[in-house]
Amino acid sequence: MRVDIISIFPEYFAPLDVSLMGKARERGILDIRLHQLRDWTHDVHKTVDDTPYGGGPGMVMKPEIWGEAIDAVVAAALAERGVPGEPRMIVPTPSGRPFTQEVALEYAEEPWLLFAPARYEGIDSRVMAEYGSRLRVDEVGIGDYVLAGGEAAVLVMIEAVARLLPGVLGNARSVTDDSFAPGVMANLLEGPVYTKPPVWRGHEVPEVLLSGHHGKIARWRRDEALRRTLEKRPELASRLDPATLDAYDRKV
Numbered sequence: 315m316r317v318d319i320i321s322i323f324p325e326y327f328a329p330l331d332v333s334l335m336g337k338a339r340e341r342g343i344l345d346i347r348l349h350q351l352r353d354w355t356h357d358v359h360k361t362v363d364d365t366p367y368g369g370g371p372g373m374v375m376k377p378e379i380w381g382e383a384i385d386a387v388v389a390a391a392l393a394e395r396g397v398p399g400e401p402r403m404i405v406p407t408p409s410g411r412p413f414t415q416e417v418a419l420e421y422a423e424e425p426w427l428l429f430a431p432a433r434y435e436g437i438d439s440r441v442m443a444e445y446g447s448r449l450r451v452d453e454v455g456i457g458d459y460v461l462a463g464g465e466a467a468v469l470v471m472i473e474a475v476a477r478l479l480p481g482v483l484g485n486a487r488s489v490t491d492d493s494f495a496p497g498v499m500a501n502l503l504e505g506p507v508y509t510k511p512p513v514w515r516g517h518e519v520p521e522v523l524l525s526g527h528h529g530k531i532a533r534w535r536r537d538e539a540l541r542r543t544l545e546k547r548p549e550l551a552s553r554l555d556p557a558t559l560d561a562y563d564r565k566v
Protein backbone atom coordinates (compact mmCIF):
# COMPACT_ATOMS: atom_id res chain seq x y z
CA MET A 315 0.00 0.00 0.00
CA ARG A 316 1.18 3.47 -0.98
CA VAL A 317 0.43 6.26 1.50
CA ASP A 318 1.09 9.96 0.87
CA ILE A 319 0.72 12.46 3.74
CA ILE A 320 0.78 16.22 3.15
CA SER A 321 1.27 18.23 6.36
CA ILE A 322 2.95 21.32 7.82
CA PHE A 323 4.28 19.01 10.55
CA PRO A 324 5.73 15.98 8.72
CA GLU A 325 7.91 15.34 11.78
CA TYR A 326 4.66 14.46 13.57
CA PHE A 327 4.80 11.12 11.71
CA ALA A 328 8.11 9.94 13.17
CA PRO A 329 6.22 7.19 15.09
CA LEU A 330 5.56 5.54 11.71
CA ASP A 331 9.28 4.69 11.60
CA VAL A 332 9.12 2.43 14.64
CA SER A 333 7.52 -0.83 15.76
CA LEU A 334 5.02 -2.61 13.49
CA MET A 335 4.72 0.35 11.12
CA GLY A 336 8.49 0.63 10.77
CA LYS A 337 8.84 -3.08 10.05
CA ALA A 338 5.99 -2.99 7.52
CA ARG A 339 7.79 -0.16 5.73
CA GLU A 340 11.13 -1.99 5.78
CA ARG A 341 9.43 -5.03 4.29
CA GLY A 342 7.79 -2.99 1.56
CA ILE A 343 4.23 -3.73 2.73
CA LEU A 344 3.74 -0.02 3.37
CA ASP A 345 5.28 2.75 1.28
CA ILE A 346 4.69 5.97 3.26
CA ARG A 347 5.78 9.29 1.77
CA LEU A 348 5.73 12.55 3.74
CA HIS A 349 5.35 15.96 2.10
CA GLN A 350 5.82 19.41 3.67
CA LEU A 351 2.81 21.54 2.61
CA ARG A 352 4.89 24.73 2.92
CA ASP A 353 7.02 23.55 -0.02
CA TRP A 354 4.18 24.78 -2.26
CA THR A 355 3.94 28.28 -0.79
CA HIS A 356 5.29 31.29 -2.69
CA ASP A 357 5.88 33.90 -0.05
CA VAL A 358 8.83 34.48 2.21
CA HIS A 359 6.76 33.54 5.27
CA LYS A 360 5.53 30.33 3.64
CA THR A 361 1.95 31.24 4.53
CA VAL A 362 -0.58 28.41 4.43
CA ASP A 363 -3.61 30.05 6.09
CA ASP A 364 -5.71 33.20 6.13
CA THR A 365 -8.69 34.68 7.97
CA PRO A 366 -12.08 33.07 7.31
CA TYR A 367 -14.55 34.75 4.94
CA GLY A 368 -17.58 35.81 6.95
CA GLY A 369 -15.42 36.42 10.02
CA GLY A 370 -15.11 34.17 13.04
CA PRO A 371 -12.24 32.79 15.09
CA GLY A 372 -9.12 31.04 13.88
CA MET A 373 -7.61 30.67 10.43
CA VAL A 374 -8.51 28.63 7.35
CA MET A 375 -5.94 26.84 5.21
CA LYS A 376 -5.61 28.40 1.75
CA PRO A 377 -6.96 26.41 -1.23
CA GLU A 378 -4.20 27.38 -3.67
CA ILE A 379 -1.45 25.84 -1.55
CA TRP A 380 -3.36 22.59 -1.05
CA GLY A 381 -4.30 22.43 -4.72
CA GLU A 382 -0.72 22.76 -5.88
CA ALA A 383 0.51 20.30 -3.27
CA ILE A 384 -2.09 17.60 -4.04
CA ASP A 385 -1.61 17.98 -7.81
CA ALA A 386 2.18 17.70 -7.43
CA VAL A 387 2.08 14.73 -5.03
CA VAL A 388 -0.38 12.80 -7.20
CA ALA A 389 1.55 13.57 -10.41
CA ALA A 390 4.88 12.55 -8.85
CA ALA A 391 3.41 9.29 -7.57
CA LEU A 392 1.82 8.47 -10.95
CA ALA A 393 5.22 9.06 -12.56
CA GLU A 394 6.59 6.22 -10.45
CA ARG A 395 6.15 2.64 -11.55
CA GLY A 396 3.46 0.58 -9.91
CA VAL A 397 1.36 3.34 -8.39
CA PRO A 398 -2.25 2.55 -9.37
CA GLY A 399 -4.91 4.85 -10.77
CA GLU A 400 -5.91 7.60 -8.39
CA PRO A 401 -5.53 7.81 -4.58
CA ARG A 402 -8.35 7.69 -2.06
CA MET A 403 -8.13 11.10 -0.38
CA ILE A 404 -8.83 11.25 3.36
CA VAL A 405 -9.33 14.55 5.16
CA PRO A 406 -9.55 14.24 8.97
CA THR A 407 -12.17 16.52 10.49
CA PRO A 408 -14.25 16.51 13.69
CA SER A 409 -17.42 16.60 11.56
CA GLY A 410 -16.41 13.69 9.35
CA ARG A 411 -17.66 10.17 8.77
CA PRO A 412 -16.87 8.19 11.94
CA PHE A 413 -13.71 6.11 11.52
CA THR A 414 -14.57 2.56 12.62
CA GLN A 415 -13.06 -0.91 12.21
CA GLU A 416 -15.34 -1.32 9.20
CA VAL A 417 -13.86 1.83 7.61
CA ALA A 418 -10.35 0.59 8.44
CA LEU A 419 -11.12 -2.67 6.64
CA GLU A 420 -12.44 -0.69 3.66
CA TYR A 421 -9.28 1.42 3.51
CA ALA A 422 -7.06 -1.65 3.90
CA GLU A 423 -8.35 -2.75 0.47
CA GLU A 424 -7.13 0.48 -1.16
CA PRO A 425 -3.80 0.44 -3.04
CA TRP A 426 -3.18 4.16 -2.46
CA LEU A 427 -4.26 6.56 0.30
CA LEU A 428 -3.59 10.31 0.34
CA PHE A 429 -4.03 11.97 3.74
CA ALA A 430 -4.60 15.74 4.01
CA PRO A 431 -4.51 16.64 7.71
CA ALA A 432 -5.49 20.24 8.36
CA ARG A 433 -4.46 22.56 11.14
CA TYR A 434 -6.33 25.64 12.31
CA GLU A 435 -10.04 25.68 11.50
CA GLY A 436 -9.74 23.38 8.54
CA ILE A 437 -9.06 23.54 4.80
CA ASP A 438 -11.01 25.86 2.44
CA SER A 439 -14.00 23.70 1.49
CA ARG A 440 -13.38 24.28 -2.24
CA VAL A 441 -10.42 21.89 -2.01
CA MET A 442 -12.75 18.98 -1.20
CA ALA A 443 -15.13 20.16 -3.93
CA GLU A 444 -12.29 20.37 -6.48
CA TYR A 445 -10.95 16.88 -5.76
CA GLY A 446 -14.31 15.31 -4.98
CA SER A 447 -15.09 15.46 -8.70
CA ARG A 448 -11.89 13.59 -9.60
CA LEU A 449 -11.01 11.38 -6.63
CA ARG A 450 -12.89 9.62 -3.86
CA VAL A 451 -12.59 12.14 -1.03
CA ASP A 452 -13.64 11.17 2.52
CA GLU A 453 -13.91 13.60 5.40
CA VAL A 454 -13.37 11.32 8.42
CA GLY A 455 -13.40 11.84 12.21
CA ILE A 456 -11.86 9.64 14.89
CA GLY A 457 -14.20 10.69 17.69
CA ASP A 458 -16.46 13.38 19.05
CA TYR A 459 -13.74 15.67 20.35
CA VAL A 460 -11.62 18.36 18.71
CA LEU A 461 -7.88 17.99 18.11
CA ALA A 462 -5.51 20.88 17.31
CA GLY A 463 -4.86 19.31 13.93
CA GLY A 464 -5.51 16.24 11.83
CA GLU A 465 -2.04 14.69 12.18
CA ALA A 466 -2.92 12.63 15.27
CA ALA A 467 -6.03 11.36 13.46
CA VAL A 468 -3.88 10.29 10.49
CA LEU A 469 -1.56 8.35 12.81
CA VAL A 470 -4.56 6.56 14.33
CA MET A 471 -6.04 5.70 10.94
CA ILE A 472 -2.76 4.50 9.43
CA GLU A 473 -2.09 2.21 12.39
CA ALA A 474 -5.64 0.79 12.34
CA VAL A 475 -5.44 0.20 8.56
CA ALA A 476 -1.84 -1.01 8.30
CA ARG A 477 -2.25 -3.74 10.94
CA LEU A 478 -4.92 -5.27 8.70
CA LEU A 479 -2.52 -5.65 5.78
CA PRO A 480 -1.27 -9.19 5.14
CA GLY A 481 2.11 -9.77 6.74
CA VAL A 482 2.04 -6.84 9.14
CA LEU A 483 0.81 -8.70 12.22
CA GLY A 484 2.67 -11.91 13.08
CA ASN A 485 -0.42 -13.83 14.03
CA ALA A 486 -3.08 -13.47 11.33
CA ARG A 487 -5.73 -14.78 13.74
CA SER A 488 -5.52 -11.71 15.96
CA VAL A 489 -6.99 -9.58 13.18
CA THR A 490 -10.07 -11.70 12.65
CA ASP A 491 -10.65 -11.85 16.41
CA ASP A 492 -10.40 -8.10 16.90
CA SER A 493 -13.00 -6.31 18.88
CA PHE A 494 -15.32 -4.69 16.32
CA ALA A 495 -14.14 -6.97 13.51
CA PRO A 496 -17.16 -7.72 11.29
CA GLY A 497 -18.94 -11.03 11.69
CA VAL A 498 -19.15 -12.95 14.92
CA MET A 499 -16.96 -10.50 16.83
CA ALA A 500 -18.88 -7.45 15.61
CA ASN A 501 -20.12 -5.45 18.60
CA LEU A 502 -18.32 -7.73 21.06
CA LEU A 503 -15.43 -6.45 23.13
CA GLU A 504 -12.51 -8.80 23.71
CA GLY A 505 -12.48 -10.48 27.12
CA PRO A 506 -9.66 -10.47 29.72
CA VAL A 507 -6.31 -12.04 28.83
CA TYR A 508 -3.70 -13.76 31.00
CA THR A 509 -0.19 -15.17 30.74
CA LYS A 510 2.39 -16.73 33.10
CA PRO A 511 2.78 -16.83 36.07
CA PRO A 512 -0.42 -18.74 37.10
CA VAL A 513 -0.50 -16.73 40.34
CA TRP A 514 0.70 -13.13 40.59
CA ARG A 515 0.50 -11.18 43.87
CA GLY A 516 -2.23 -13.58 44.97
CA HIS A 517 -4.25 -13.10 41.76
CA GLU A 518 -4.94 -16.45 40.11
CA VAL A 519 -5.57 -17.12 36.41
CA PRO A 520 -9.17 -18.40 35.90
CA GLU A 521 -9.05 -22.19 36.30
CA VAL A 522 -10.81 -22.87 32.99
CA LEU A 523 -7.89 -21.34 31.06
CA LEU A 524 -5.54 -23.89 32.59
CA SER A 525 -7.89 -26.81 31.88
CA GLY A 526 -6.86 -27.49 28.30
CA HIS A 527 -10.57 -28.01 27.51
CA HIS A 528 -10.88 -25.90 24.32
CA GLY A 529 -14.65 -25.99 24.19
CA LYS A 530 -15.02 -24.74 27.77
CA ILE A 531 -12.30 -22.14 27.19
CA ALA A 532 -14.04 -20.81 24.09
CA ARG A 533 -17.38 -20.61 25.87
CA TRP A 534 -15.80 -18.89 28.87
CA ARG A 535 -14.16 -16.35 26.53
CA ARG A 536 -17.47 -15.72 24.75
CA ASP A 537 -19.24 -15.24 28.06
CA GLU A 538 -16.53 -12.87 29.31
CA ALA A 539 -16.67 -10.88 26.07
CA LEU A 540 -20.44 -10.59 26.44
CA ARG A 541 -20.19 -9.64 30.12
CA ARG A 542 -17.57 -6.98 29.36
CA THR A 543 -19.58 -5.64 26.42
CA LEU A 544 -22.77 -5.39 28.49
CA GLU A 545 -20.84 -3.69 31.28
CA LYS A 546 -18.75 -1.22 29.23
CA ARG A 547 -20.62 -0.72 25.95
CA PRO A 548 -24.30 -1.64 26.47
CA GLU A 549 -25.16 0.18 23.26
CA LEU A 550 -23.08 -2.38 21.34
CA ALA A 551 -24.64 -5.31 23.16
CA SER A 552 -28.07 -4.14 22.11
CA ARG A 553 -26.99 -4.65 18.49
CA LEU A 554 -26.03 -8.27 19.03
CA ASP A 555 -28.45 -10.63 17.34
CA PRO A 556 -29.00 -14.26 18.34
CA ALA A 557 -27.49 -15.40 15.03
CA THR A 558 -24.25 -13.60 15.91
CA LEU A 559 -24.09 -15.36 19.23
CA ASP A 560 -24.92 -18.72 17.66
CA ALA A 561 -22.33 -18.14 14.93
CA TYR A 562 -19.82 -17.25 17.62
CA ASP A 563 -20.55 -20.59 19.30
CA ARG A 564 -20.27 -22.40 15.96
CA LYS A 565 -16.96 -20.65 15.26
CA VAL A 566 -15.51 -22.25 18.32
Ligand SMILES: Nc1cc(-c2cccs2)n[nH]1
Pocket residue numbers: 406407408409431432433434436454455456457458459460461462463464465467
Ligand atom coordinates in the same frame (compact mmCIF):
# COMPACT_ATOMS: atom_id res chain seq x y z
N1 LIG B 1 -12.11 13.41 15.26
C1 LIG B 1 -11.40 14.61 15.15
C2 LIG B 1 -10.71 15.12 14.04
C3 LIG B 1 -10.20 16.33 14.43
C4 LIG B 1 -9.43 17.27 13.63
C5 LIG B 1 -9.01 17.10 12.35
C6 LIG B 1 -8.32 18.24 11.87
C7 LIG B 1 -8.21 19.26 12.78
S1 LIG B 1 -9.00 18.79 14.23
N2 LIG B 1 -10.56 16.57 15.69
N3 LIG B 1 -11.30 15.50 16.13
